[in-house]
Amino acid sequence: DQQVKQNSPSLSVQEGRISILNCDYTNSMFDYFLWYKKYPAEGPTFLISISSIKDKNEDGRFTVFLNKSAKHLSLHIVPSQPGDSAVYFCAARNSGNTPLVFGKGTRLSVIA
């Protein structure tokens, strides 16, 4: 049973437009959510996170939104740049000090 789901394996967006990556989760005990970014031949790198006490966290061009009632979070990238082309992983954990649970990832392609 997949607790963190990224239902879109891939997404293409034009440079300058908004990229929206979605993530759904099933475990209501999750209280902390993260996005990781992965370039080819590299390991994932931490991008942005959000605690369940917030519904929005912003860092430059990247904003994560959390809708707890819908068990849904999204990552917005505005404006999208070709360098944003990568695989984005959503991850979640609960307060019980258990490991992160990752989604399968969404491959974002930003077209110039």
Place this chain on the structure above:
Amino acid sequence: DAGVIQSPRHEVTEMGQEVTLRCKPISGHDYLFWYRQTMMRGLELLIYFNNNVPIDDSGMPEDRFSAKMPNASFSTLKIQPSEPRDSAVYFCASSFSGWDTQYFGPGTRLTVL
């Protein structure tokens, strides 16, 4: 800091052979994680250590897989015997404490023929 170091970066082996993957975590980090990435299953946690002690190995797929952390600066993931379905990218990650930010190594791409 050099970050998490993994070796080898690429490994091609034949079915039945023993494979050993190596990881050096970031100095001072108390947690070390081994992950496997495949197209079908995404990023799966295999095992993690806290202060060199294995805490949860429930993600290890079979007895053919084993992991050790003899000291704070070194860990190995061993597959014996290897099978073609073990082909994947294996990542090592470490964190200072807690679970909010893990730092990943570049991964080892394993191909079992």
